Amino acid sequence: MNKTPNPKAWLFVIPVVVLVAFNALIPLMTVVNYSVQETFGDNVFFWEGMKWFEEVLRSERFHESFLRQIAFTGMILVIEIPLGIAIALAMPRKGPWVSVCLVLMALPLLIPWNVVGAMWNIFALPDIGLLGRMINGLGIDYNFTQQPVSAWSTTVLMDVWHWTSLVVLLSYAGLSAIPDAYYQAAKIDGANAWAVFRFIQLPKMKRVLTIAILLRFMDSFMIYTEPFVLTGGGPGNTTTFLSIDLVKIALGQFDLGPAAAMSLIYFLIVLLVSWIFYTLMMRGEEN
């Protein structure tokens, strides 16, 4: 409350402004630049206006990869969030096992993304991979390099394996912040385990879960490395998610204009969904 305005304070903000300008604003402006122009190399540009945007928004290909993306993100959220909460609830709150559990949980998060892709690629190979052989051994016909269903389930499984830990750790932090008094009060009020979860644990985890869902939404919506290494977007285009598609257009076909327009649309979708979600979750928190 006792704050005095000091013009010098702006000096301290300058380094951040410069940094943000270099790593976000300038590249973004380049993309905007490409998205409204046509180029054939040689640094020669022609003004195209909204053409690329219209083209991208009308293209069948964009619609397909967009729907695939939505499906993928939806699936992993539906699996990872409840699973993460369940694991966090099952973890011990006190004692020597706490640190063991936490380290185990953190492990997948420490592995580089392309390594995760490579690991699962080998793991799931139907002829030599442990997982692939086991599933085939059970009499299920499984080959993620050729069957869309296998490819999808492997990609989802890999993401769940890689990222559920993040949800667990965040939920666990939320749970540990609940004072004992709440549990005692609930016991005294005669609440059963479900009521404790519904009226104490879940509301108290709301903030961290918001963060977990946001992070998982953004990350999975922009996922690239792991499915690229695992399936390369195949078989066919069945696991070609938005970012894989984008790279194909930009670098494979060198269609810079449409790629730039698509990037911007992509970026705006992520921003919009995140904002809507955040506002919804935080509504009522203010009072």
Add this chain to the structure above:
Amino acid sequence: MAKITLDRIKHSYLAKPDDPDDWALKEVDEVWEDGTAYALLGPSGCGKTTLLNIISGLITPTHGRVLFNNDDVTNTPTTERHIAQVFQFPVVYDTMTVQENLAFPLRNRGVDKDKIKTRVHEIAKMLDLSEMLSRRASGLTADGKQKISLARGLVRDDVNVIMFDEPLTVIDPHLKWLLRSKLKELHQSVGVTMIYVTHDQTEALTFADRVVVLHEGTVVQIGTPVELFEEPQHTFVGHFIGSPGMNFLPCDIIDGVASFAGNTIETATQQLPEVRPESLEVGVRPEFIHFDQKGFPVKIDKVDDLGRYQLVQTQHQGHSIKIVLNEGEEIPSENPCIVFDPKYTRLYADGWVIN
């Protein structure tokens, strides 16, 4: 409602206590009457929270039994003891309205809707919560939240005892006395046994019919506020209750009478011990000393005008003695001598009053 019997309760947090200091609670053997308001008073680490947790069932005592009425509940879990508790930091169910919060304990127990409704409104009225029944509980101030915690206990009609664990810690200082007196009033109207844990003498003395003073794991006195002030049973009570606390001075027995630094002291203690105990002290509150030429001389170090009273710090042969005089009461300028009021002067051996 219940009478609570603490049958030779002892508790240690260590697996194998052998030293007397290992005991957080050293043998408490008490019967607490049904419908009475008790306060457990003492500084941090005195064992008051341990005792509270034993009664609520969060801790099973190392030794002894806890009885509610005549049922042994020593091994009964908290849920089945039919108790209610208000914690230091307010516990409310954030997503519920005030009304839903109050109804929660009844809904969990399958009470029918109409009965819940009447009961909730009845209790809300008692605690001045009627106006805010439809508001979200999370938006209330700390004192409002504490009232909700209390109300969740009061709505049930099967409650044996309501416990308070330093419930005013987070309440704004100028609201404390309001809530304090509200609690007192509630106790008088509902008549449930209540146990209130605090380190604050004002809270304890204002709230309780009987105050249990704990010191280093031992109950040093249980008594009414008047008894604690006028007849402390232990030097700790004399020191802890009242500000400034009681004066304690080393004492001898010469020819069958008490004597401090060679001055005969008249006391209320009837039977003096035949053998002088290891530590013998005479105790008198600053309020019960006055200037009188019949007494023994003192040197006046300092006089503080504290408005309502004057605090006079004096000395006699290196022993400091505090005296409280009324506003405007005269302090002799030459040869000040003091006497102790015999009715309120007692002898203490090894900390305990001689009786």
Add this chain to the structure above:
Amino acid sequence: MGIELKKVTKQVGAETYIYETDLSFEKDGFNILLGTTLSGKTTLMRLMAGLERPSSGEVWFEGQDVTGIPVQKRSVAMVYQQFINYPNFNVFENIASPLRVSGVSSQEIKQRVGKISDLLKLTPFLDRSPDELSGGQQQRTALARALVKNAALVLLDEPLANLDYKLREELRDELPKLFQDTGATVVYATSEPLEALMLGGRTATLHEGRVTQYGPTSQIYRAPNTLVSAQVFSDPPINTAPVEKKNDTFHLTDLINWSVPVEYANLSDGQYVIGVRPHHLTVGTATEDMVRLNGTVQIAEISGSESIIHFNVEGHTWVSESHGVHQFKVGDSVELSLDVSRCFYFHQSGELVAG
């Protein structure tokens, strides 16, 4: 001369934190800022320390204009209500930290820290980390850090507010002694009238960003210049009631009246406000020079040595404070005596009536 504020004001945005204030604090003895939360105590201290720049006016220290000189370049020490210590330093290093910063030799540091820790009874804890200490010890460590620096200006912002009352009692007694011979100007902010009286020195009463009165502490208490000053300096709150002077009688109601004391004989007839400190309204039969009131008990509170009772007298609430522990039940009818010879009369504007 210690610290002086000359026509100082402080505005933040559209809000005025401090209205034009002239105040000069002396070197010897405590200078007390007494006021409720948000009365402006902390802002005044921050202005004195140089943590804030006044919106207008000047701050002078020891005869020099220091307005605008930042706190780092002044010799200032501050202790806050929260116990602030470096958590990763032990007690010794905590106390030594200001000396290390100013490059004192380690030989001298050892000696100075040793001396201060003796004084504050911290010697046995020098090796411990602050979180292993009790609240009282933590605050002593913070005080030691302020003392060891030999700062010319020491600002203590409600340093005892978060301590248990027994510790508070002890430290209130010690504090003035600790700073006695340091040659520092000490400013002490508190919201408790009793604390101000115990510390003595001089007091400035603060209300909503204005200093309402300044002078020797007991004088301010005994002769408040306005109703507001009297209210700031009274806990429990001072009783106020409208009275009417008709010829030679003051009328509280038709039936409750008393004859006008000689010193107010020349006062013109009309409406006034009477201010009665709670301890001038006592339980018991009125003697000749007192006025009798009949009340019903609304609330009875007992602090260690006093009973504070709220009464309803013909629809008006009065607070009485009497010595000792007296228990009353809510609703009891009690006879009270009002010591009119000690009460204050104020004009309706709030100014004290000269008597």
